[in-house]
Amino acid sequence: MPLHYYGKVKKLLESLGIEDYDRVRIEKDGRYYEGILMPRPEILDDEHIIVKLDNGYNIGIHIDGAKVHLVRKGESIKHRELPELRFRSDLPYVPLIVTGGTITSRVDYSTGAVVSHEKPEELLDIVPELADIANIDYVPLLAEFSENLTPDHWAMMARTIQRELEKGAEGVLIAHGTDTMHFTAAALAFMLRDLDKPVVLAGSQRSIDRPSTDAVLNLIAAAKIAAVGPIAESVIVMHGSPHDDYAYAIRGVRARKLHTSRRDAFQSVNEPPLAKITRDKIEILNNRFRRRREGRSEAKLDDAFDSRVSLLYTWPGITEEILESIAEKSNGIVIAGTGLGHTPRWLIPVIKRIIEEGKPVVITSQCLFGRVDLKVYETGRRLLMAGVIPGEDMLPEVALVKLMYALGHAKDLSDVRKIMRTNIAGELGSHLGLDVFPPCWGVRHGV
Amino acid sequence: MEYDYDKLGLKVGLEIHQRLDSHKLFCNCPSNLREDEPHTWIKRRLGISYSELGALDPAARFESLRKRDFLYGIYYDTTCEVEADESPPHPLNEDALRITIMIALMLKMRPVDEVHVMRKIVVDGSNTTGFQRTALVAVGDDNSYIETKWGPVRMATLCLEEESAYIVDSTPEMARYRLDRLGIPLVELATQPDIWHPDQAREAALMLGRILRATGRVQRGIGTIRQDINVSIEGGARQEIKGVQELDLIPEIIRREVQRQLSLLEIREELLSRGVVEKEIDSPIVDVTRLFESSSSKVVKRSLYRGAKVFGIRAKGFKGILGREIQPGRRFGTELADYARVFGGVKGILHGDELPGYGISEEEVTSVRKALSCEEGDSFILVIGDVVSAELTLNSVKERMKYALIGVPNETRKALPDGNTSFMRPMPGSARMYPETDVLPVNTREILREVSGKLPAMPKDIVSSLVSKFGLTEELAWELFDSGRVEIFRRLAEKYKIPSRFFASVLVSLLKSLKREGIPVENITSNNFEEVARYLSEGKLAKEAVPEALAGIATGKYSSIEEFIEGHSLSLDQLDKIIDEALSKLSDKIADRGMGAYGMVMGEVMKIVRGKIDGSIVSKRVKERLEEFIQRS
Numbered sequence A: 001m002p003l004h005y006y007g008k009v010k011k012l013l014e015s016l017g018i019e020d021y022d023r024v025r026i027e028k029d030g031r032y033y034e035g036i037l038m039p040r041p042e043i044l045d046d047e048h049i050i051v052k053l054d055n056g057y058n059i060g061i062h063i064d065g066a067k068v069h070l071v072r073k074g075e076s077i078k079h080r081e082l083p084e085l086r087f088r089s090d091l092p093y094v095p096l097i098v099t100g101g102t103i104t105s106r107v108d109y110s111t112g113a114v115v116s117h118e119k120p121e122e123l124l125d126i127v128p129e130l131a132d133i134a135n136i137d138y139v140p141l142l143a144e145f146s147e148n149l150t151p152d153h154w155a156m157m158a159r160t161i162q163r164e165l166e167k168g169a170e171g172v173l174i175a176h177g178t179d180t181m182h183f184t185a186a187a188l189a190f191m192l193r194d195l196d197k198p199v200v201l202a203g204s205q206r207s208i209d210r211p212s213t214d215a216v217l218n219l220i221a222a223a224k225i226a227a228v229g230p231i232a233e234s235v236i237v238m239h240g241s242p243h244d245d246y247a248y249a250i251r252g253v254r255a256r257k258l259h260t261s262r263r264d265a266f267q268s269v270n271e272p273p274l275a276k277i278t279r280d281k282i283e284i285l286n287n288r289f290r291r292r293r294e295g296r297s298e299a300k301l302d303d304a305f306d307s308r309v310s311l312l313y314t315w316p317g318i319t320e321e322i323l324e325s326i327a328e329k330s331n332g333i334v335i336a337g338t339g340l341g342h343t344p345r346w347l348i349p350v351i352k353r354i355i356e357e358g359k360p361v362v363i364t365s366q367c368l369f370g371r372v373d374l375k376v377y378e379t380g381r382r383l384l385m386a387g388v389i390p391g392e393d394m395l396p397e398v399a400l401v402k403l404m405y406a407l408g409h410a411k412d413l414s415d416v417r418k419i420m421r422t423n424i425a426g427e428l429g430s431h432l433g434l435d436v437f438p439p440c441w442g443v444r445h446g447v
Numbered sequence B: 001m002e003y004d005y006d007k008l009g010l011k012v013g014l015e016i017h018q019r020l021d022s023h024k025l026f027c028n029c030p031s032n033l034r035e036d037e038p039h040t041w042i043k044r045r046l047g048i049s050y051s052e053l054g055a056l057d058p059a060a061r062f063e064s065l066r067k068r069d070f071l072y073g074i075y076y077d078t079t080c081e082v083e084a085d086e087s088p089p090h091p092l093n094e095d096a097l098r099i100t101i102m103i104a105l106m107l108k109m110r111p112v113d114e115v116h117v118m119r120k121i122v123v124d125g126s127n128t129t130g131f132q133r134t135a136l137v138a139v140g141d142d143n144s145y146i147e148t149k150w151g152p153v154r155m156a157t158l159c160l161e162e163e164s165a166y167i168v169d170s171t172p173e174m175a176r177y178r179l180d181r182l183g184i185p186l187v188e189l190a191t192q193p194d195i196w197h198p199d200q201a202r203e204a205a206l207m208l209g210r211i212l213r214a215t216g217r218v219q220r221g222i223g224t225i226r227q228d229i230n231v232s233i234e235g236g237a238r239q240e241i242k243g244v245q246e247l248d249l250i251p252e253i254i255r256r257e258v259q260r261q262l263s264l265l266e267i268r269e270e271l272l273s274r275g276v277v278e279k280e281i282d283s284p285i286v287d288v289t290r291l292f293e294s295s296s297s298k299v300v301k302r303s304l305y306r307g308a309k310v311f312g313i314r315a316k317g318f319k320g321i322l323g324r325e326i327q328p329g330r331r332f333g334t335e336l337a338d339y340a341r342v343f344g345g346v347k348g349i350l351h352g353d354e355l356p357g358y359g360i361s362e363e364e365v366t367s368v369r370k371a372l373s374c375e376e377g378d379s380f381i382l383v384i385g386d387v388v389s390a391e392l393t394l395n396s397v398k399e400r401m402k403y404a405l406i407g408v409p410n411e412t413r414k415a416l417p418d419g420n421t422s423f424m425r426p427m428p429g430s431a432r433m434y435p436e437t438d439v440l441p442v443n444t445r446e447i448l449r450e451v452s453g454k455l456p457a458m459p460k461d462i463v464s465s466l467v468s469k470f471g472l473t474e475e476l477a478w479e480l481f482d483s484g485r486v487e488i489f490r491r492l493a494e495k496y497k498i499p500s501r502f503f504a505s506v507l508v509s510l511l512k513s514l515k516r517e518g519i520p521v522e523n524i525t526s527n528n529f530e531e532v533a534r535y536l537s538e539g540k541l542a543k544e545a546v547p548e549a550l551a552g553i554a555t556g557k558y559s560s561i562e563e564f565i566e567g568h569s570l571s572l573d574q575l576d577k578i579i580d581e582a583l584s585k586l587s588d589k590i591a592d593r594g595m596g597a598y599g600m601v602m603g604e605v606m607k608i609v610r611g612k613i614d615g616s617i618v619s620k621r622v623k624e625r626l627e628e629f630i631q632r633s
Ligand SMILES: [Zn+2]
Pocket: B024, B027, B028, B029, B078, B079, B080, B081, B082, B083
């Protein structure tokens, strides 16, 4: 076992040959405390020892005046008996590509340690329902929090998915951290062309080590969509409400995380979710999607991306210098402007210059919902005259990913413009019915 | 009959749960209970890793066997995303931690250097997260004890934890909870099992409750304090008895638990002497529905009509034991019925020792015995229901019968109003805790510095100062302490010249008796009490009028004591007029007896003025006017 301590305490513990999960006895002010030495999170100080007492509680003991003894070396984390994994010939093969996040970890209650799953059996232990949906296999790819992912990781995922589809997967599941799941979902939508099987991303807002985890429903729903769902696109499947009874499948290029912590943080922007998934059935809410085709997949991998693209969220008082310095380091810029897609007037000459240098500038809106329209007001018209590319109803993040794709495929500004103005994966030109804005969701649900 | 508890090796420990008077432990919502319907309900499931718990925690495994939906009632204004488990917890409420450390120091316990919040797995739905957040704040040592008449009781641990959600109702398929209660800060004070006599347990609980209240920072009222009692005797097993809210019930619960354990041990002896062995109890489950097809029992008929079936097992060697009383009014069969309810979700069972009965005939009993191959000395158990619940029921009943050969099972039991207990769930293991990684540990150094030296007085010191300073009797002083009105008493008794014993009894006995009459005394404010004290001291309010005045305030008849006095006071002129009328009415008698007629005159006057003016003023005035009257005539 390693030792997760630093500084003063580390020195002390090392001198005694004590490591994480060893049984220790500490004498302090005439009282004894005995228990298991727990690892100490890095953000805490280097003056306390954490001990898990026999009653299960952890306490922190300051080392000043404390005498520490090693009682005995720790036992390794117990091997658990797991449900047997059986191949069922009546069920489709669905690989689960593990990229990180909390959805594939568990707690060892005897030590309190959080450990990663290594086998699908461990997941089945928590979500036994999966065994009746598909033959699921683990494909470990990454172990990263999603905020650390890069376009290179997207390409790795796309390649893995393509390989799995060629192997005969009926659909692919990707376990992903939620922070940037919508970026990955959009990237996969552009990288995997001519998909004819579902590519499904799922994560959890409440980690899987809690009994109340949302991962159970999310995984069941995602596995269903991957195994038998009709949607041959990159989608995100997460809770549809605070209830544990249904999830939504949201088109990857339309998904946006709109809440820091709620189960239903992911919402479909500018179009209804594609499907509602309960424990019993899949209900289609929005018919505009690419259908699943039977037989072997022919998905084409197209991962030419230029990741030197920036996303700038403007604000009142933003200066020309800031935009200039960003432009200097970028091959293209997406601006999340205000309202219909505006920037302060003094940025317009800078934008014009950037475009003249051959770097595309795409305008989207911080409003997220709705379409940019640069013809209504003076500022918009001037932006158009400067040569910006209107992002229409695209989310700023999706425009960013798409611009990476466009620059990976074209150097010429007019070609980039053409790609950006063409709908590739459902990211552009949706029908903005009155039922796609959250305050009007009552209209959709008939409430 | 009283047992020789010392000889029986009775060991009792208390766990006192007290809600603190502070906002919620992990968010800023108020710790208010609601009476109204929740604004909306959300539906959840809880899951758990089966194999992880399989080896470790029978209680959680037991809950996970039952796939249930949980509905949580939320209030948009007084509960938030935290209670609904839609957002991580805020940092630990430091005010609540300060109160807890205060309690620790009052009991001479040792606060830990760094408080770590843990997650304790609870998957019965009473927490939206599936765990209860709890932190060990202080530990006891040999110096932390209270001295009872029966000897010292040492403190073991003091924890700060979040209160669970309030259960509205439940069925085997679902349970509904309200989130207003979830997250209220709660201290859990556990003693060592030093208590060896039932009455000692009551005394210890009373003393500890008073110490908690001496902080002035705990919630009061029904449900704000409750005791769990751990009881064991030599040869028996430790039981965790939950949710005792009345102190006076504690000794009775312990006595009856001792009785139950002794009875179970006797049953064990008897079964062993009858030669009953475990594998014989494992008899097959038999469908005996056809034997009841023409039954005249209403219960049976109704159930069969609904499509239910009757299943039975033989209870090898249990004849006479199923019906044996183990607590007043509770039989061994009742224990089995508890298991049936909890594990099988059925309403109950029927057993051979109570049949014929419930409309089931002698002939039916005979044919059942035959179908289950019962021999002399055997009994049987019947359950009515579907195949699945019958199987769950009868298997759990068999397990419980097998344990009768071993003795007393470890159980978590629920306190019943009469002092008996019923089975709730298996005793939880200790391994179901892991760190709450969303909450940072809290260093206690600052709080300790802040709190020590500023501890509230201990209850016994408060009481002895009330006795010595204000001349209260010890009994009245304790009552005043228990009523929570020491502060207001002290303030007013120091500020105004009032008879302190009388005023204390107003705050204690008068309010209690008004409350008993159903008068909403909670409407009386501290301003009202201050008015009472002031007008008493100025002689404008008669002692005798205080009950009526306060009752009038509580019911809203008067908006202030002043308003009451305006309608009830008598000027001295009016008093004189009334006295004069009495004197002339009684002039004959006065002529006869002189000053000896004082009592009569006083009586006549008081009939009219009682409650409108202080009796001592009346008496003084009557004396003066009577003297004048005699001199005049
Ligand atoms: Zn709250």
